[in-house]
Amino acid sequence: MIIKGKKYRYGVHVKDRKELCREKPIETMPAPEIVKISVSQHIGAPANPIVNVGDDVIKGQMIAEATGAISANVFSSVCGKVTGIEEIVNPMGLRQKYIVIKNDYRTEEYRFPNLENFEDATIIGRVREAGIVGLGGAGFPTAVKLTPKNPLDTLIVNGAECEPYLNCDYRLMLEHPDEIVKGINYLAAALNVKNGIVGIEKNKPEAIELFSERGMNVVALQKQYPMGSEKQLIYCCTGRKVPTGKMPFDVGVCVQNIKTLFASYEAVELNKPLTEIVMTVSGDGISEAKNLKVAIGTPFTDIAAYCGGEKENVVKYIAGGPMMGKNLIDLNQYVRKTDSGLLFLTNKEANLEEPSNCINCGACAKNCPMRLMPMYIELYTLAGDYEKAKKYGAMNCIECGTCAYNCPARRPLVQSIAFCKAKLKEKK
Amino acid sequence: MEEQLKFYSNSPHVKGRRTTREIMLNVCIALLPACIMGCVFFGWRALMIIALSAFSACAAEIVYRLVMKQPFPRILKEFDFSSLVTGLLLAMCLGSQVPWYVPVLSAIFAIVVVKMLFGGTGKNLVNPAITGRIFAFLSFGTIMTSGWVIPNFASSSVVSGATSLTALLKDGTMPDLLSLFLGNVQGCIGETCKIALLVGGIYLVIRGIIDFKWPLIYIAVTGLMSVALNKFDFHYFLPSVLSGGLILGAIFMATDYTTTPNTTWGNVLYFVVLGVITAVLRQATGIEIVSFAILLMNLFVPLIDKFIINRPFGFKREKKVKEAK
Numbered sequence: 188m189i190i191k192g193k194k195y196r197y198g199v200h201v202k203d204r205k206e207l208c209r210e211k212p213i214e215t216m217p218a219p220e221i222v223k224i225s226v227s228q229h230i231g232a233p234a235n236p237i238v239n240v241g242d243d244v245i246k247g248q249m250i251a252e253a254t255g256a257i258s259a260n261v262f263s264s265v266c267g268k269v270t271g272i273e274e275i276v277n278p279m280g281l282r283q284k285y286i287v288i289k290n291d292y293r294t295e296e297y298r299f300p301n302l303e304n305f306e307d308a309t310i311i312g313r314v315r316e317a318g319i320v321g322l323g324g325a326g327f328p329t330a331v332k333l334t335p336k337n338p339l340d341t342l343i344v345n346g347a348e349c350e351p352y353l354n355c356d357y358r359l360m361l362e363h364p365d366e367i368v369k370g371i372n373y374l375a376a377a378l379n380v381k382n383g384i385v386g387i388e389k390n391k392p393e394a395i396e397l398f399s400e401r402g403m404n405v406v407a408l409q410k411q412y413p414m415g416s417e418k419q420l421i422y423c424c425t426g427r428k429v430p431t432g433k434m435p436f437d438v439g440v441c442v443q444n445i446k447t448l449f450a451s452y453e454a455v456e457l458n459k460p461l462t463e464i465v466m467t468v469s470g471d472g473i474s475e476a477k478n479l480k481v482a483i484g485t486p487f488t489d490i491a492a493y494c495g496g497e498k499e500n501v502v503k504y505i506a507g508g509p510m511m512g513k514n515l516i517d518l519n520q521y522v523r524k525t526d527s528g529l530l531f532l533t534n535k536e537a538n539l540e541e542p543s544n545c546i547n548c549g550a551c552a553k554n555c556p557m558r559l560m561p562m563y564i565e566l567y568t569l570a571g572d573y574e575k576a577k578k579y580g581a582m583n584c585i586e587c588g589t590c591a592y593n594c595p596a597r598r599p600l601v602q603s604i605a606f607c608k609a610k611l612k613e614k615k
Numbered sequence: 616m617e618e619q620l621k622f623y624s625n626s627p628h629v630k631g632r633r634t635t636r637e638i639m640l641n642v643c644i645a646l647l648p649a650c651i652m653g654c655v656f657f658g659w660r661a662l663m664i665i666a667l668s669a670f671s672a673c674a675a676e677i678v679y680r681l682v683m684k685q686p687f688p689r690i691l692k693e694f695d696f697s698s699l700v701t702g703l704l705l706a707m708c709l710g711s712q713v714p715w716y717v718p719v720l721s722a723i724f725a726i727v728v729v730k731m732l733f734g735g736t737g738k739n740l741v742n743p744a745i746t747g748r749i750f751a752f753l754s755f756g757t758i759m760t761s762g763w764v765i766p767n768f769a770s771s772s773v774v775s776g777a778t779s780l781t782a783l784l785k786d787g788t789m790p791d792l793l794s795l796f797l798g799n800v801q802g803c804i805g806e807t808c809k810i811a812l813l814v815g816g817i818y819l820v821i822r823g824i825i826d827f828k829w830p831l832i833y834i835a836v837t838g839l840m841s842v843a844l845n846k847f848d849f850h851y852f853l854p855s856v857l858s859g860g861l862i863l864g865a866i867f868m869a870t871d872y873t874t875t876p877n878t879t880w881g882n883v884l885y886f887v888v889l890g891v892i893t894a895v896l897r898q899a900t901g902i903e904i905v906s907f908a909i910l911l912m913n914l915f916v917p918l919i920d921k922f923i924i925n926r927p928f929g930f931k932r933e934k935k936v937k938e939a940k
Contacts, residue, residue: 418929429929430930502622510626510627510628512626512628514625537630538627543635543693543695544734544737545737546638547737547873550633556928557927557928558927558930560877597630
């Protein structure tokens with residue numbers, strides 16, 4: 188059933204470039220020779236490695252254990268031998284432990300035992316056990332999200348995929364609708380909610396049809412960036428506004444990403460731990476754009492080679508989408524749970540311009556989905572007056588990039604606001 | 616093989632279509648019809664003034680930057696045509712009878728004193744073109760306000776008459792509305808042909824550079840206020856809207872990005888007060904006052920932006936907690 192959602196005025200129409208690999212089915216990439224798996228692929232405390240150098244591991248075996256309440260287990264994605272525990276700088280610029288495993292191409296695989304029942308506690312236990320985190324990009328442990336402080340009434344499924352270039356959620360919805368519906372049912376049972384709403388952008392009519400055929404409540408969202416942002420999605424699907432500084436559960440809503448639901452289905456029904464993710468490899472700088480199912484820890488260089496290699500005029504490697512993704516210095520990075528894309532941008536597509544003076548046109552403030560005033564936040568941040576910047580809403584910024592995308596003077600607004608947020612957090 | 620360092624930056628990694636340079640060029644394009652009509656009505660002298668003003672404005676910026684020891688390639692790279700806009704706009708509000716040094720001096724004043732000394736594009740407190748015009752008005756008073764040329768397709772003749780607006784304000788003479796609209800009256804180069812200005816305005820609205828609401832509010836409020844000040848005689852509405860520099864000011868000058876507030880409600884306040892001030896000052900002084908009104912309101916923009924700000928999505932005013940004594 189298609190239900191009518193609310194319209195949201197603020198945002199930007201981004202040139203989406205999804206046609207590069209929109210019609211390409213998800214391909215499973217063969218496991219690489221060496222994987223390097225980060226122990227910190229989520230928000231919260233890094234997992235603690237429980238294997239030693241020289242240990243023999245099989246696919247699906249736990250190699251690092253969650254520490255503390257907000258953390259997630261990490262599993263080996265190949266069978267083989269642990270050859271080292273290295274420290275590598277991750278895309279965020281932080282030094283993290285990576286477990287190096289040399290693949291010996293055995294086909295053994297560890298699976299969890301079957302669940303005895305499908306009650307809320309057992310499902311949440313399994314989601315925690317399987318190391319599932321928010322796969323949309325944030326990486327917040329899903330099990331924590333499933334145990335809110337107050338009772339919820341709605342589960343919203345985020346199928347908006349508003350980031351340009353990315354198609355992995357869309358392909359997953361097309362190819363595995365039944366599995367995702369089952370995942371929705373399991374998580375709805377875990378949360379004890381009756382009401383499930385799937386939010387899908389209007390540019391994916393096939394997906395909207397598939398889910399409404401299966402009896403889900405589907406909201407056809409307008410094609411606008413950032414529709415997949417949590418607060419905007421909740422507003423469009425339910426009409427509720429999440430108050431500033433509050434979380435979705437304060438308005439009785441839990442938002443889950445398509446990939447998270449698929450992973451939850453695999454964990455609950457197929458007893459599989461999270462060892463593979465679906466990601467989009469795209470951009471004009473790669474020979475063949477593809478949607479890939481890759482093992483966690485696969486080197487980006489292998490992915491580039493599998494997609495036919497990069498072209499000559501690549502100027503930017505991006506992990507994630509072009510609006511919020513991280514710029515990689517080089518391809519010596521390894522697939523993490525939260526990766527949804529690897530983009531190779533050429534100088535035609537990428538933003539390489541140098542900033543000029545702000546002309547006060549107001550394009551940033553006019554389109555900001557959080558209704559902030561980025562020009563003043565930047566002004567005061569550059570002047571070092573972070574408290575004034577806070578007055579213009581710096582702490583509410585979701586760093587979606589709408590302001591900087593629109594800026595005719597190419598001011599690095601997101602960077603300034605992120606810097607201001609970091610300074611304000613430091614003070615606390 | 617040596618690894619080549621790629622371009623590295625924060626998100627977002629893609630960019631929108633619009634640039635400062637594109638905006639400024641679009642404004643120049645929107646001013647073209649008015650320039651052409653000015654030349655048609657006022658002859659080659661008008662063309663000379665437009666060219667002089669535009670050239671001196673651009674030259675002033677480049678020379679200023681050279682004096683400030685900026686490398687020439689960088690100046691060319693950063694040149695965003697905002698000086699060209701200023702020069703054209705300045706010429707639009709000068710009469711075609713003025714001697715050659717008026718556009719040159721006012722353009723240099725507008726660019727160097729009003730814009731560059733404050734930090735260049737986007738840093739100016741007040742609109743440079745308007746301040747340039749006021750500079751000319753105050754410095755060369757009689758040259759600016761007398762000897763208006765009656766446009767004539769065959770030959771231009773100098774008359775020592777008043778513009779239709781001054782006549783309207785002083786004696787209540789009703790001008791011929793059609794010629795006011797077409798521009799077949801005495802006045803400044805770019806102000807008279809309303810149809811050309813409207814074409815330019817519509818172009819800007821279609822390109823999404825200005826919001827049609829704001830000029831409309833300004834013009835409507837000025838018109839209605841003039842009506843109110845003349846004992847609600849609605850015959851005053853069209854003449855007061857069509858005469859003088861109101862339409863030029865409303866479309867091209869009051870909407871200048873740098874000197875308008877950044878919020879919707881701030882803009883509403885700005886343009887309504889601007890309209891009221893324009894009508895009241897026109898009535899009180901009996902001269903064309905749009906530029907002074909805009910200059911005055913420009914100075915209030917930082918204040919408006921200080922007090923009217925956007926509230927974040929989901930913002931709730933914190934309830935005041937009573938302190939227990």
